Amino acid sequence: MLNVSQRSMPQKKSRKKLILKWLVGLCLAGVLGIISFILSVQWGFWEPLPSPQQLADIRQSEATEIYADGGELMGKYFIFDRQPVAYEELPQHLINALIATEDARFYEHNGVDNRSLMRVVFKSILMGDESAGGGSTISQQLIKNLYPRKNHGVFSMPVAKTREAILAKRMEDIYTKEEIITLYLNTVPFGDNTFGAESAAEKFFSKQAHELSLEESAVIVGMLKASNSYNPRLYPDRSKTRRNVVLAQMEKYGYLSHEETDIAQGRPLKLSYTPFNHDTGIAPYFRSSLQQKLEEWLEEYNQENNTELDLFTSGLKVETTINLEMQQMAEEAMGAHMKALQKDFEASYGARAPWLRSNEILQDALKKTPYYKKLQKKGLSSAQIQDSLNTKRQMELWDWDGTKVVKASTVDSVQHYLKFLNAGMLSVEPGSGAIRAWVGGINFKHFQYDHVMQAKRQVGSTFKPIVYAAALENGVGPCDYFSARPVTYANYDDWTPTNSGNIDSEKDYAVKAALANSINTVAVKVLEEAEIPNIIDLAHRMGIESVIPPVPSIALGSAELSVEELSKAYTAFLNNGRPSEPYFIKRIIDKSGKVLAEFEPEKAAEPVFSESTRQLMVEMMKEVVENGTATRLRWKYGLKNDIAGKTGTTQNNKDGWFVALTPRLVTVSWVGSDDHRIGFRTTAMGQGANSALPMYAIYQQKMNQQSDLYRYTAARFPPASTSVQNRLDCDEEKQPGFLQRIFVNEDKPQISKLKLDSAILADSKKIEPEKKEGLFKKIGNIFKRKKKNNE
Structure with a gap:
């Protein structure tokens, strides 16, 4: 008879077999489940996978780069700040840092590192050890960067990891290891909306990727673990610690000696941060206007060429005329002057502002x-x-x-x-029209209205040179004398212009002296001799397109013009009487290096005034600087350059202007409040010589200190012809004649009815500018004609 223990033995064996079968069955089911899951991902059940052809033809959005005239990068337009570089342009220590930190067996696996994967499974998932790392290879991370993960609920992570492993292996079959490294370092995010090593090098260290030092490369690679947490701009101490971890990893895997690691870890973290965004950085007002022009051009170009180029994603390169050094100096000069002027401006009003x-x-x-x-x-x-x-x-x-x-x-x-005063300043080469510096305001983030191209303000006495040039063309001589006495113009609402400063109304002044000292009463009398239609016609032929009202107050600058318009008009005084169209784009190039367009403005066919008038006007405006309203350029700022110019102040001290002419540069500066109702409290503060001129003076001082700007600063005006010099040979002022002193009541303004052709008054269109195509349209047409000729 069997005992209980003997009877239970077959039962235990049977139970063991059953459990074993269940375990085998579960394992097989698990394996089949895993295989089915992998196949479901591979077959696109969860989401379509990129095809091998799509992987072979990876296209990423690339920023459009803006270059200064000397080839310096000065800004970008982008959705994601990304600029690609070739493998040969990546420093070896950057590549070594990446491999040592992110994928030590990169050259040994085929896209998936099985050892790292098993470590992650057992240590991270089963044992909860977060120090085990993520287990993703560089190839897998690249797939993650190129094809972001999607939400699949509780299956999101398994689907993402499986998908990335499959695609990583496919990618390793298509690309070499070097190509994968290049793709990775061109697409990976580095913080501050920056993608790729080249953009990161430019933003954080103001250099190209190939110029990165060992420590800088380690900082950049350190950001890969957490681009925000290890951002050197936001968290420099944390970034330095992470940098040193990267350096230690490089030593661990034989890329650095212990001594090299010690030296590199001991160095301080030094940034040279250069943000590329719309609100900050160099020339933000210029870049904003440039963006508008480029978008207009791209719309037309895409229509004509059946292309889909995009300013923010197509990786264009735009070469501009801006001189980066001059631009920086102009912005610095504006800041230095406006900070001091703002303080005085607020103090002048006090509590009654x-x-x-x-x-x-x-x-x-x-x-x-x-x-x-x-x-x-x-x-x-x-x-x-x-x-x-x-x-x-x-x-x-x-x-x-x-x-x-x-x-x-x-x-x-x-x-x-x-309360803030604003400013605008533009420098243009008179011979070519190339814009070299553009300051559109005091702070683009808070004041985005551009005071170079958009704003139109009364120009004050800076319009007088146009009046005087028209008068010279109409037979008035620089040594003709006019009384400074006020005159009331009865048919213009009894308007009575007056003078500011120490002008003796009992004297007669030569035309040349009246301009130098900006005598208003004489300017209007000169306008009478020149005749308003002639003045308006000349202004339009000099490039001014705004409507100029047919009233005598235009002699004192009541017309509203932009800084850009006034700059163009003044180029005629230095360019043989021909105004130059200001332009700021030289070439547009696509990402493959193909030149899409080259720009150069049209040249004026004929001079707008005679050579003798041009020379006379330059000589007379030189007197403005030597003995007139702009003398502080000499005695206060010590400028010894050849400079001609004109100051301007508008009614109630609302606007201050200064136009500076040097042989190779026209610079116009303006200062005022954006609200026309707020002006300077006093003329002493608001006059152009005090409000606008110093901005130019500081700018010129800075230029004088740079030897590479010698062509601008050392240039000299050619001497005037003998006949012009003879015409200028006279006294600046004289006492009125005997009969005038006896019969004219000096205390009572003279009454005058300014003559103006009634037909012109009735039909103001006759003195409006001819409607012209915009600069960009004209340049586009030039390009079209060139293209046809080439065909």
């Missing part, structure tokens, strides 16, 4: 804010809106000392920014 009172100016500014419009759209009452506008909260406010976070209301913010 127009922006501090709840008046029409403030209310108008508040109504223009997006916040006010949003509240109004919600249907809030005026009282509710005002209450919200007065609610204080944390906000950033900018001034010339920097950006501060303060507790302020919308009203506080509007009042704060209303």
Whole structure:
């Protein structure tokens, strides 16, 4: 008879077999499940996989690069800041740092590192050890960068990892290891919306990738673990620690000796951060205008050539006329002058400043804010809106000392920014029209209105040279004398122009002296001799396209023009009487190196005035600097350059202007408030000689210190002809004649009725500028004609 233990033995064996069968079955089911899952990913059940052909033809969006005249990178247009480089342009220590840190067996596997994968499975997943790492190879990370992961619920990570492993192996069959490294370092994100090693090198170290040092390469590779957490701009200490980890990894895998690692780890972290965005960086106003022109050009080019080029993704290269060194100096000069002028401007008003009172100016500014419009759209009452506008909260406010976070209301913010004076400055080569420097305002982030191309302001006495040139062409001589006495123009609402400064109204002044000293009463009398239609016609032939009103006040600059328009007009005085069209784009090149377009402006066929008039005007404007309203260029700023020029101040000191002519450069500067109702408190502060001239003077001082700008700073005006010199040989002023002193009442203004052809007054279109194609359109047409000729 069997005992219990003997009877239970077959049962135990049977149970073991059953368990074993279940385990084998589970394993087989698991294996089949895994295989099925892998096949489901491979067959695109979860999402389509890129085909081998698509992998072989990887196209990534590339930023359009903007280059200065000397070839320096000065900005980009991008969605993702990415610029590709070839493998040969990548420094070896950058490649070594990448492999040592991210994929030590990169040259040994075929896209998936099985040892790393098993380590991750057992240590990370089963044992919960987060130090085991991610296990993804460079090839897998590249796939992740190229084809971002999608959400599949709880299956998201398994699907993503499987998909990346499959595609990584496919990629290794298509590309060499060097090509994979190149693709990876051209696409990987590095923080601050920067993609690729080249863009990262430019942004964080202001150099190209091939120029990176060992430590800089380690910083860049260190960001791969967490681009924000190890961003050297945001967290320099954390970035340095991570850099040293990368260097230690390089030593561990034999890329550095212990001594090299010690030296590199001991060096400080040094950045040279150069952001490429619309609000900051060099020449933001210029880049904004350039963007608009390029978008217009691309729209036309794509239509004509059946292409799909995009400014932000097609990797174009745009060569401009901007001189980077001059641009930097112009911006520095503007900042230095405007910071000091702003302080004086605010002090002059004190507590009675127009922006501090709840008046029409403030209310108008508040109504223009997006916040006010949003509240109004919600249907809030005026009282509710005002209450919200007065609610204080944390906000950033900018001034010339920097950006501060303060507790302020919308009203506080509007009042704060209303007080700022703004500025514009443009430098143009008169012979070619090439724009070398463009300052559109004081701070693009907070004041995006461009004061070079967009803004039109009354130009004051800077219009007088056009009046005087027309008068010379109409027979007036530089030594003709005019009384400085005020005249009332009865048929123009009894308008009576007056003079500022120490002008003796009892004297007669030569035309040349009247211009040098900006005598208003004489300027209007010269206008009478030149005749208004002739002046307006000359202004338009000099390149001014804005409508100029047929009124005598244009002699004092009542016409509203842009800085760019005035610059163009003045080029005629230095370019043999021919105005040069200002332009700023030289070439547009696609990412393959093909030149899509070359630009050069049309040249004026005929001079707009005679050579003798041109020489006389230059000599007379030189006197403005030597003995007239711009003498502070000499005695205050010590400038010894050959300079001619003209100051300008508008009514109630709203605008200050200065135009500087040197033999190879025309520079126009303007200063004023964006709100036309806010002017300088005094003429002494607001006159162009004080408000606008110093900006140019500082700029010229900076240029004089640079030997490579010698062609601009050392240039000399050619001597005037003997006949021109003879015509200028006279006294600047004289006492009126005996009969005039007896019969003219000096205390009473003279009454005059300025003659103007009634037909011209009736039909103002006769003195409006001829409608012309814009500069960009004209340049585009030039390119078209060149293309046809080549065909």
